[in-house]
Amino acid sequence: MHHLDYLPNYLYNIPSIKYQAITLRNFKTIPQVQKLTGEQIFAIEVVGSVLPFKTNNYIVEHLIDWENIPDDPIYILNFPQKGMLKPHHFNRMADLIHNRTTTSEEIRKAAHEIRMELNPNPDGQIERNRPFLNGKKLKGMxxxxxxxxxxxxSQGQTCHAYCTFCFRWSQFLGIDELRFAMHEADVLQQYLSKHTEVTDVLFTGGDPLIMKANTLTTYLDAIIDGDLPHIRNIRIGTKALTYWPYRFLSDEDADTLMAAFRKVIRSGRHLALMAHFNHPREMQTDIAQKAIHRLRQVGVEIRCQSPLLAHINDDPEVWAQLWKDEVRLGCIPYYMFIARDTGAQHYFGVPLHLAWQIFRQAYQKVSGLARTVRGPAMSSDPGKIQILGLSNVRNQKVFTLRFLQARNPDWVGRPFFARFTKNALWLNDLKPAFGNPRFFFQSP
Ligand code: SF4
Structure with a gap:
C-alpha cells in the first residue's frame, strides 16, 4: 500500500511536458499555422492587437483539429476571429497595421480606444461588489x-490560454484599474472571520491553478487553519483540465497540489473544482480523463459550466454530448450561461429565446443524472437570472424568468416576466411585460 491515499503521479505514466505559450508574438512560428490562409493570419494579428490572445502547445498539438479550420470549435475558442471585432473597429486597426508608417504607440492608443467601447467592466464588477474591511475597500475580493x-x-490572474469569448478579457491586458488583485491571505482570513454568514469561498481569476501549489496552499491554509468553521465549501474556478491537464499529473508540483486538496477535504470541507468545459472535445484526451480520475480519487467534486457560444457550441447535440460525457467521467453538469455583454458578445452571443430552445432540446436528450444542470442563466448585476421559458400570458408573448441567485436573497426563486424580444442577448435588452414600468427588483 502506498503511503498516499491516492495514486502517485508516476503511476499515470504521463510524460512531463514543458508549457509553451503561443501568443501574437510567436504564433507564426508554429508549423500548424501553415494550415491558415494569409487573410486568417492577418485577422489574428488585427483582432489579437485589441483582444488578448494566448494559447499553448497542448491545445495546438492535442485539442485543435487542424484539418477542420476555420470551423474547429477549439480553434475558434483560442485563436482570434475576424468577426470578434465589429467591421469599423476591425478596419480601423487593419488600416493602422497595413500602413508601414504607423508607430506602435498609435496602435496601442487605437487598441485602448476600441477596448473602451467594448464594455470592459460589465455589470459593475469592479466597483459594486467590492467589500470593506475596517473601513477600507478590498481590492482582490x-x-x-x-x-x-x-x-x-494576485498570482492567479492569468490563464494557461485565453478563451476568445472571455468576459474577463480586460484583466489580461494589464490595464491596472481594471484588474483585481490581492495577495494577503490574512486579509482574506480576517474578512471571513467577521462574516459568519459566508459559507463558500470561490477562488477565481484568471485561473487560480496557474499558481504554484505552495502559493495556493498558503491561501487554503489561511482558511483551514484560520478558525473559520462557518466556511464549509471551497470552490476553485479553473480551465486547467482543458488547457493544461498536466497540472494535475506530471507538473513538478502536481503531488503537492493533490496534497493541498486532500487537506481541505480532511478538514471536513467540500472542495469543488468549477471546471469550464465549452465543448465535449476538451474532455476526450487521455490526459484530461486521467486528470479527472485523479481529482475524483482525491475526493474533489468537479462541477462543469460554460457559456452558450455561437460558432463553438450553439447546438443541442453538442450540449447533450457534453453533459453525458461529464456524467460518464464522474463530473456534475452545473451551469449553461449566456455570453456576457462585453468584448466580442456580438460574435459569440446567442439570442435569449434561441438559448432557451437549445437548452431545452439538449435537456430532453439526457437522463436525470445530467439534469443537475441549470440554465440558460445570465450572471447579471442583480443576480443570476435563469430563462425558464417562453409563454403566452394575457395574449402577450413573454419570457418567464427567475433568480437562481440574487443580491437580495429575497428575490431568489420569484418568477417574473419580460416582453418577448427576438434579438435580446442580455438582461438590458429586456423590458418588463404587461406595461410595468420596471422589473420588481429595480428600484423606482
Ligand atoms: S479560462 Fe476563464 S478566465 Fe481564463 S480566459 Fe478562459 S474564460 Fe477567461
Whole structure:
C-alpha cells in the first residue's frame, strides 16, 4: 500500500511536458499555422492587437483539429476571429497595421480606444461588489451574494490560454484599474472571520491553478487553519483540465497540489473544482480523463459550466454530448450561461429565446443524472437570472424568468416576466411585460 491515499503521479505514466505559450508574438512560428490562409493570419494579428490572445502547445498539438479550420470549435475558442471585432473597429486597426508608417504607440492608443467601447467592466464588477474591511475597500475580493465570497489571488490572474469569448478579457491586458488583485491571505482570513454568514469561498481569476501549489496552499491554509468553521465549501474556478491537464499529473508540483486538496477535504470541507468545459472535445484526451480520475480519487467534486457560444457550441447535440460525457467521467453538469455583454458578445452571443430552445432540446436528450444542470442563466448585476421559458400570458408573448441567485436573497426563486424580444442577448435588452414600468427588483 502506498503511503498516499491516492495514486502517485508516476503511476499515470504521463510524460512531463514543458508549457509553451503561443501568443501574437510567436504564433507564426508554429508549423500548424501553415494550415491558415494569409487573410486568417492577418485577422489574428488585427483582432489579437485589441483582444488578448494566448494559447499553448497542448491545445495546438492535442485539442485543435487542424484539418477542420476555420470551423474547429477549439480553434475558434483560442485563436482570434475576424468577426470578434465589429467591421469599423476591425478596419480601423487593419488600416493602422497595413500602413508601414504607423508607430506602435498609435496602435496601442487605437487598441485602448476600441477596448473602451467594448464594455470592459460589465455589470459593475469592479466597483459594486467590492467589500470593506475596517473601513477600507478590498481590492482582490467580491462579496455579492450573502453566502459566497469571491477571492482573486494576485498570482492567479492569468490563464494557461485565453478563451476568445472571455468576459474577463480586460484583466489580461494589464490595464491596472481594471484588474483585481490581492495577495494577503490574512486579509482574506480576517474578512471571513467577521462574516459568519459566508459559507463558500470561490477562488477565481484568471485561473487560480496557474499558481504554484505552495502559493495556493498558503491561501487554503489561511482558511483551514484560520478558525473559520462557518466556511464549509471551497470552490476553485479553473480551465486547467482543458488547457493544461498536466497540472494535475506530471507538473513538478502536481503531488503537492493533490496534497493541498486532500487537506481541505480532511478538514471536513467540500472542495469543488468549477471546471469550464465549452465543448465535449476538451474532455476526450487521455490526459484530461486521467486528470479527472485523479481529482475524483482525491475526493474533489468537479462541477462543469460554460457559456452558450455561437460558432463553438450553439447546438443541442453538442450540449447533450457534453453533459453525458461529464456524467460518464464522474463530473456534475452545473451551469449553461449566456455570453456576457462585453468584448466580442456580438460574435459569440446567442439570442435569449434561441438559448432557451437549445437548452431545452439538449435537456430532453439526457437522463436525470445530467439534469443537475441549470440554465440558460445570465450572471447579471442583480443576480443570476435563469430563462425558464417562453409563454403566452394575457395574449402577450413573454419570457418567464427567475433568480437562481440574487443580491437580495429575497428575490431568489420569484418568477417574473419580460416582453418577448427576438434579438435580446442580455438582461438590458429586456423590458418588463404587461406595461410595468420596471422589473420588481429595480428600484423606482
Ligand atoms: S479560462 Fe476563464 S478566465 Fe481564463 S480566459 Fe478562459 S474564460 Fe477567461
Amino acid at each position: 467580491q462579496h455579492k451574494y450573502r453566502e459566497t465570497v469571491l477571492f482573486f489571488p
